[in-house]
Amino acid sequence: MSTSLAAEAAAPVICIVGARPNYMKVAPIIRAFAAHNPPIPTLLVHTGQHYDPAMKDRLFADLELPEPDINLAVGSGSHAVQTAEVMKRFEPVIDQFGASAVLVVGDVNSTLACALVASKRHIPVIHVESGLRSNDRRMPEEINRILTDQISDVLYTTERSAHDNLAREGIAAERAVFVGNVMIDSLRASLPKAVPADVLLAQAGLDARRIEHGYGVVTLHRPSNVDHPEVLGPIIDALYAVSRKLPLVIALHPRTRGNLERFGMLAKLDTPGFLVLPPQGYLEMLGLMSGARMVLTDSGGIQEETTALGVPCITIRENTERPITVEQGTNTLVGIDPQAIVAAAEQVLATGGKAGRVPEYWDGRCAERIAAHLHDWLLTHPRQA
Template identity: 85%
Template sequence: MNDKLPEGPLAPVICVVGARPNYMKVAPIIRAFASHSPPIRTLLVHTGQHYDPAMKDRLFTDLELPDPDVNLAVGSGTHAVQTAEVMKRFEPIIEQYGARAVLVVGDVNSTLACALVAAKRHIPVVHVESGLRSNDRRMPEEINRILTDQISDVLYTTERTAHANLEREGIPAGRAVFVGNVMIDSLRASLAKAVPAAELLAAAGLDPQRIAGGYGVVTLHRPSNVDDVRTLGPLIDALRQIGTKLPLIFALHPRTRSSLERFGMLDRLDTPGFLILPPQGYLEMLGLMSDATMVLTDSGGIQEETTALGVPCLTIRENTERPITVEQGTNTLVGIDPRAVIAAADNVLAGHGKAGCVPENWDGKTADRIASHLSAWLLEHEAAQAVET
């Protein structure tokens, strides 16, 4: 923790990261705030919700994200324990440094926890990536999204359909601002530095010639897909069948590996169709996806990244909170029926994968729009508060 921030006339905007997807969203915002005229002073807080020191350092370097000013080091736990622990450790940070606003991104537990602390202390809450809905409340992320939006003062959206969701939930239209997708800012800024798939395979001791004719990328990590043997087993078998037609680079998430070991199914990955890699850094995943024939995933962020890259994406879920990737982009929602997954992959291999288009305002300039709007909003809000007092 830094003992003291650079001197400034105003308290900082506290920017919160808690898990890997948050880094890609906050990195361009921090840069845009620093380059804005006048600069917007920030305090970067890492809650440590998902914390692997090696991966954290790698991602921060890849994204040119400064080291956190504060690390709460919360670690893992049940949803209730983790959310409560973030709240307990975050409130003293506000007391120590003050806050013009608390900016949270996405839908992880840290997002809701820090938003709750700020709202109860009457500090403006700024939510980046507001209004996304899967309409599946069995997903903990859906609960986090809904509740964070309800207590936010400024809601920045990635797609215009999000505004209908917010309006339906009774949130005044004036709070929501369509700015675009800040994750795509990171993607566009980093694409030239992406690590090619062949280089990654060679470093892992795998033969790059195995992907000379094309390859797919697989990521699976959602509890609904990997925690139940009745779901995971058939999905792995479906992927094995696809792997007989197209080599699949499988970036194996620790949760998925643990489930495969627990179910006695890890040996099912021992097949020529799979090239198994450990979890990858941001530039490595970007390189894998950018040259892939297709991506098979249950990740929300990857749905957006593949749409921006123009790569067909098969989402192994029953729903998505990012419908624009299906309606305009390259994403196909295939569900979890193994036969549907195989059929969708065959469709791509037959040359019928979605071409799609890049959605409006996914142009690499979203963070600049956020900085411009928020700077003006804060001045207006603070002037109104001064009049009231």
């Protein structure tokens, strides 16, 4: 049991993690709940949606996140199978421990699954990172976001434009609370411990001198980008063109590596311009990004992290659910056209890229605001049996 749970007789707030991006969001929330006066009792549940034990242990240690009280060990499966399995395994947790609320973050399958179970048990659902929209319902994450917001009782938002999205979907304004971006809490707390890029490359047996005049970072994992050779091939060709002007460090996602092998494209990365690493821990990625001249990615979270770090980001997607990173931050949305990718990278090299600014409330204190608001909200909105 979490320390705060053991200290309190009240039913806990059950906090859900299921996949890597969730860890960075829940870690500061757990700390803020424990530090609140009085502490907010918690129960940390890991659904096991992402289930690499070594990577999980590494990330939990990096983020100083306590070991989960319960691991549902769901594992992989189709979206339907995974969502159903989380629901089946999560409901008995509520039966055993009770809950004053269920707190979910982000937009993964575990987020929607646990929110559905809680809502049907008349337990308040608290959604952190509400109201983000890509307006592309072909993305499973978009469906998860929309449905979770509809059944949530408290919707904590990272940016004010999210409130417009929620209003258009008929969600009452009083349910949404602007608190800022909790991922930036983790980033600010962890930055002093980040592993520098040259140290990381040396540990991996790569020549760190290859990046002494600057480097870029690449992450690529989104199924729409990596599952089809007619899409992945031109993207890799564009990255090769960029790598001839700036060395690119690639933390290669297992899905991407597998597809490159399957499509006969892995050899394209075996050139002097690419430095290929396995998937990295949080502190390692933070060190890579903070020292980079640019980051090329299809990740949602990295768009936010690069904006907070002031590092130019080129997003290889047709849309983004995080428009504030484009409007105020360092992010440029280029789509998947190879010429557009190369042109954007050349622009960064020529001008230094977008300077941007850190958005409102991305100040490292988001979790404190969540804890203060939720404590008061739970006192005035007791669970209805």
